[in-house]
Amino acid sequence: MSYEKTFKLVIAGDGGVGKTSLTNKFITGVFTDSTKITIGVEFFVKDIKVETLGNVRLQIWDFGGEERFRFLLPTYVKGANGVLFLFSLTDMVTLAHLDDWMSILKAYDPHLPIMLVGAKSDLKHLRKVQTHEAIDIAKSRGCKGYVEVSAKTGENVHSTFETISKLMWKHLQKQQG
Ligand code: G3D
Numbered sequence: 001m002s003y004e005k006t007f008k009l010v011i012a013g014d015g016g017v018g019k020t021s022l023t024n025k026f027i028t029g030v031f032t033d034s035t036k037i038t039i040g041v042e043f044f045v046k047d048i049k050v051e052t053l054g055n056v057r058l059q060i061w062d063f064g065g066e067e068r069f070r071f072l073l074p075t076y077v078k079g080a081n082g083v084l085f086l087f088s089l090t091d092m093v094t095l096a097h098l099d100d101w102m103s104i105l106k107a108y109d110p111h112l113p114i115m116l117v118g119a120k121s122d123l124k125h126l127r128k129v130q131t132h133e134a135i136d137i138a139k140s141r142g143c144k145g146y147v148e149v150s151a152k153t154g155e156n157v158h159s160t161f162e163t164i165s166k167l168m169w170k171h172l173q174k175q176q177g
């Protein structure tokens, strides 16, 4: 099987928003209640079949969002084809941090496809960010889409990776003219 469509996908966002849980759920289909803090960067590969694209190989970079690893970020986004920016629907501050990340990502590639992802959608009673607020922010910051996911229930997990795959392919084709 050939993988001409190999993408580097960066999972960005603050510590604790659910990056590792989402990645685990997507890769293994399992939600684990206690994830360890990600030190530096963790790296995964998953092959999927995407409607209209065919076989896609995703290299997923799950970043330790903790402040002390920030210095790694510019190196880490090098060669990225797309980004899922995660925030927790239970914590407005994690959404406010989108701008910090955007400046780093845009400096690397102003047209890099970035999807805004509201995580932990199952925690309805703890929700602090409304869907329309997140959509407004996604639009105003030039994100290519907005989706709400739950690594716990699996809601929208697979489709999120499919959508970003399509966006990355479109972007790559533009780059290659
Ligand atoms: P990070 O990789 O962005 O730092 P983690 O975040 O994936 O490590 O998740 C941080 C905490 O949030 C974990 O709980 C994890 O179980 C929880 N979490 C992640 N995604 C979801 C989700 O979709 N639903 C719910 N209910 N919880 C989620 P702990 O207790 O280990 O801190």
Ligand code: MG
Residues within 6 Å of the ligand: 019, 020, 021, 036, 037, 038, 062, 063, 064, 065
């Ligand atoms: Mg993590």
